[in-house]
Amino acid sequence: MRVLDKRTRLNRRNFLKTSAASVAAAGAVSGGMVSIGATPAWAEGLTAIKPDAAKTLLVMVRDLYPHDRLGDAYYEKALASMDQEAAKDATLAGQLNEGAVALDTAARKLGNAPYAAIKAEADRVAVLKSIETTPFFRKVRGDMVVALYNQPEVWAKLGYEGASAEYGGYIHRGFDDLDWIKDA
Amino acid sequence: MVAKFAMDDDGVVVVIGSGAGGGTLANELAQKGIKVVCLEAGGRHEIRDFVNDEWKSFSQISWLDKRTTSGGWRVAKDFPNLPAWIVKAVGGSTVHWAGASLRFQEHEFKTRTTYGAVEGANLLDWPVTLAEMEPYYDKAEFKMGTTGTNGIPRLPGNNNYKVLAAGAKKLGYSEFHTGNMSINSKPRDGRGACQQIGFCFQGCKSGAKWSTLYTEIPKGEATGNLEVRPNAQVLKIEHDAKGKVNAVLYADNTGAMHRQKARIVAVAGNSIESPRLLLNSASTMFPDGLANSSGQVGRNYMRHMTGSVYATFDRPVHMYRGTTMAGIIRDESRFDPRRGFVGGYEMETLSLGVPFMAAFLDPGAWGRDFSSALDAYDHIAGMWLVGEDMPRETNRVTLHATEKDKFGLPIPNVNFDDHPNDIAMRTHAYGRGSAVYDAVGATRTIHTPPYPSTHNLGTNRMSANARDGVVNKWGQAHDVKNLFVSDGSQFTSGASENPTLTIVALAIRQADYIADQMGKREI
Numbered sequence: 283m284r285v286l287d288k289r290t291r292l293n294r295r296n297f298l299k300t301s302a303a304s305v306a307a308a309g310a311v312s313g314g315m316v317s318i319g320a321t322p323a324w325a326e327g328l329t330a331i332k333p334d335a336a337k338t339l340l341v342m343v344r345d346l347y348p349h350d351r352l353g354d355a356y357y358e359k360a361l362a363s364m365d366q367e368a369a370k371d372a373t374l375a376g377q378l379n380e381g382a383v384a385l386d387t388a389a390r391k392l393g394n395a396p397y398a399a400i401k402a403e404a405d406r407v408a409v410l411k412s413i414e415t416t417p418f419f420r421k422v423r424g425d426m427v428v429a430l431y432n433q434p435e436v437w438a439k440l441g442y443e444g445a446s447a448e449y450g451g452y453i454h455r456g457f458d459d460l461d462w463i464k465d466a
Numbered sequence: 467m468v469a470k471f472a473m474d475d476d477g478v479v480v481v482i483g484s485g486a487g488g489g490t491l492a493n494e495l496a497q498k499g500i501k502v503v504c505l506e507a508g509g510r511h512e513i514r515d516f517v518n519d520e521w522k523s524f525s526q527i528s529w530l531d532k533r534t535t536s537g538g539w540r541v542a543k544d545f546p547n548l549p550a551w552i553v554k555a556v557g558g559s560t561v562h563w564a565g566a567s568l569r570f571q572e573h574e575f576k577t578r579t580t581y582g583a584v585e586g587a588n589l590l591d592w593p594v595t596l597a598e599m600e601p602y603y604d605k606a607e608f609k610m611g612t613t614g615t616n617g618i619p620r621l622p623g624n625n626n627y628k629v630l631a632a633g634a635k636k637l638g639y640s641e642f643h644t645g646n647m648s649i650n651s652k653p654r655d656g657r658g659a660c661q662q663i664g665f666c667f668q669g670c671k672s673g674a675k676w677s678t679l680y681t682e683i684p685k686g687e688a689t690g691n692l693e694v695r696p697n698a699q700v701l702k703i704e705h706d707a708k709g710k711v712n713a714v715l716y717a718d719n720t721g722a723m724h725r726q727k728a729r730i731v732a733v734a735g736n737s738i739e740s741p742r743l744l745l746n747s748a749s750t751m752f753p754d755g756l757a758n759s760s761g762q763v764g765r766n767y768m769r770h771m772t773g774s775v776y777a778t779f780d781r782p783v784h785m786y787r788g789t790t791m792a793g794i795i796r797d798e799s800r801f802d803p804r805r806g807f808v809g810g811y812e813m814e815t816l817s818l819g820v821p822f823m824a825a826f827l828d829p830g831a832w833g834r835d836f837s838s839a840l841d842a843y844d845h846i847a848g849m850w851l852v853g854e855d856m857p858r859e860t861n862r863v864t865l866h867a868t869e870k871d872k873f874g875l876p877i878p879n880v881n882f883d884d885h886p887n888d889i890a891m892r893t894h895a896y897g898r899g900s901a902v903y904d905a906v907g908a909t910r911t912i913h914t915p916p917y918p919s920t921h922n923l924g925t926n927r928m929s930a931n932a933r934d935g936v937v938n939k940w941g942q943a944h945d946v947k948n949l950f951v952s953d954g955s956q957f958t959s960g961a962s963e964n965p966t967l968t969i970v971a972l973a974i975r976q977a978d979y980i981a982d983q984m985g986k987r988e989i
Contacts, residue, residue: 283782284784346833346838348833348834348837349840371928423830427825427832430820440840441843442843443786444518455789457563457624458622460780463628463906
């Protein structure tokens with residue numbers, strides 16, 4: 283069977299400009315290990331989402347759709363797409379920034395720490411559960427399930443090849459190459 | 467030479483919609499020398515415009531005008547403004563259909579007789595039998611180049627099919643194969659053979675899949691009798707003092723209004739827009755909407771019992787390679803009430819790319835349970851379950867009480883509640899679907915809820931008696947003899963099969979009837 287090489291390639295064009303450093307560190311999954319003090323470059327590049335909110339949202343999005351083999355860069359890119367929308371929509375910008383503050387408030391109540399500082403994923407998930415019905419949560423969840431999984435770089439990681447017509451389809455590229463079922 | 471007809475030409479047949487029903491009817495009439503103006507709400511995107519990208523394509527071709535939903539169906543919760551996943555473009559939903567072309571079974575035309583009185587269901591026998599339909603099924607299969615008919619070989623099975631077939635065999639199922647697909651397995655009718663591209667739902671880039679966009683419509687245009695006007699959103703059908711329809715009011719993409727006169731009007735805007743148009747065409751003479759003396763316009767909305775089963779394996783599958791609907795198990799489509807429900811269902815392979823898999827696998831889900839399924843994406847096989855759902859009077863398309871579209875007309879609301887029979891069938895189908903994959907070593911199976919409806923049916927149903935439905939056995943309105951319904955909204959019941967072949971067969975048959983009646987000056 284023709285299987286795919288899922289290793290990250292550093293020379294992809296159009297990849298998030300700020301991603302090189304993040305991708306280099308992709309082996310070590312950040313998640314809850316984001317440092318709380320410094321403002322990372324990618325967060326400073328956002329327009330509508332404030333840096334503190336961005337750091338919280340990044341951990342939130344990782345917890346919504348955790349893939350241990352995806353570096354932060356993919357999640358940052360997804361957040362950047364929502365930031366672009368928020369830059370044109372003050373209501374959304376407010377919802378995201380205030381939502382991040384509310385998430386921290388909920389986190390302090392349940393975990394005695396800001397959201398991103400809670401160490402265990404299970405504890406953060408419990409915080410997310412507590413705000414699951416809020417418009418803020420629904421907006422982030424709904425937008426991120428599209429923005430995260432609509433990245434060709436993520437497709438490659440998950441073993442999806444994307445567009446195929448320009449390669450002549452799969453008629454000569456393994457549409458029927460499954461070899462582990464006898465008599466299939 | 468593509469025809470151009472005058473707005474005041476009252477000799478034309480106006481066909482509203484250019485999909486399986488409208489596009490086929492328009493061509494069939496044009497071939498007979500009848501002048502046709504086909505009004506299509508969407509734009510004309512040719513094969514070269516299609517994109518192998520799920521969300522981009524979705525924005526390009528889908529019907530995205532706002533609709534609302536109500537009722538207990540899960541789609542109303544997950545996709546409150548997207549009850550249906552259909553196409554707004556020349557070619558209609560034949561642009562994104564998978565290609566499955568199955569004949570209805572004899573008993574499926576006689577559901578009231580066969581199933582008896584099912585409480586809470588508005589079952590009715592079709593005024594047409596399988597025997598009457600067979601010659602038209604023959605013509606439809608020949609026209610569409612359906613595999614497994616007319617000596618056309620079936621398509622080769624892809625990886626997703628191999629998994630399905632192996633499971634079917636282990637379970638002892640007897641009727642499974644790569645389907646009756648209107649996708650060329652060999653070059654035919656000026657179109658090439660399937661290149662196993664995948665992306666059948668995004669518009670076939672090779673043209674191997676039959677679509678009215680590049681078959682019926684250009685053939686009709688070549689006669690000089692068919693004019694297709696894209697970006698023409700029909701707002702109202704008008705009638706004369708005798709109650710015969712005589713013109714159609716539509717808006718073009720600049721918002722300018724036009725009135726096309728008509729000798730005959732055929733409505734084929736899919737089962738949400740078609741009843742909406744009839745309801746929006748209410749007048750002093752027809753206060754409850756055009757052709758609605760029965761009160762059945764918009765009622766009996768059906769969308770098939772659906773669901774999907776995705777299964778993870780320890781070895782790779784790459785289900786997305788090749789045709790989206792690559793094979794079928796038909797054994798469960800029989801009538802066998804011992805299973806706890808009437809009607810039957812088909813099991814058909816289906817694959818989604820990563821973007822749609824994320825959106826549709828379990829809408830609203832998040833966390834590791836969800837993301838771990840996507841982590842195994844290339845090890846997943848998938849099938850769609852599609853079965854007969856019960857027509858119910860309360861499952862209906864109505865005009866929204868307050869919300870209006872940009873032309874000031876009420877938008878449609880789609881209300882739907884699963885019938886207990888639908889739920890019993892879905893539960894059974896999920897179980898059998900899982901069993902198919904478990905038989906070949908699935909490590910995890912996931913039961914995916916219904917997608918927004920692709921099979922929208924029944925809202926202008928056929929009936930022998932005018933009090934029971936909207937149109938007669940020819941799709942001709944009981945109340946208005948020069949008004950026809952030509953899409954799936956005329957279905958009396960939904961059957962277990964994908965509807966397109968039957969829509970096309972009915973359109974061919976309707977064209978014969980219209981030509982005959984015009985010749986006799988009956989209409």
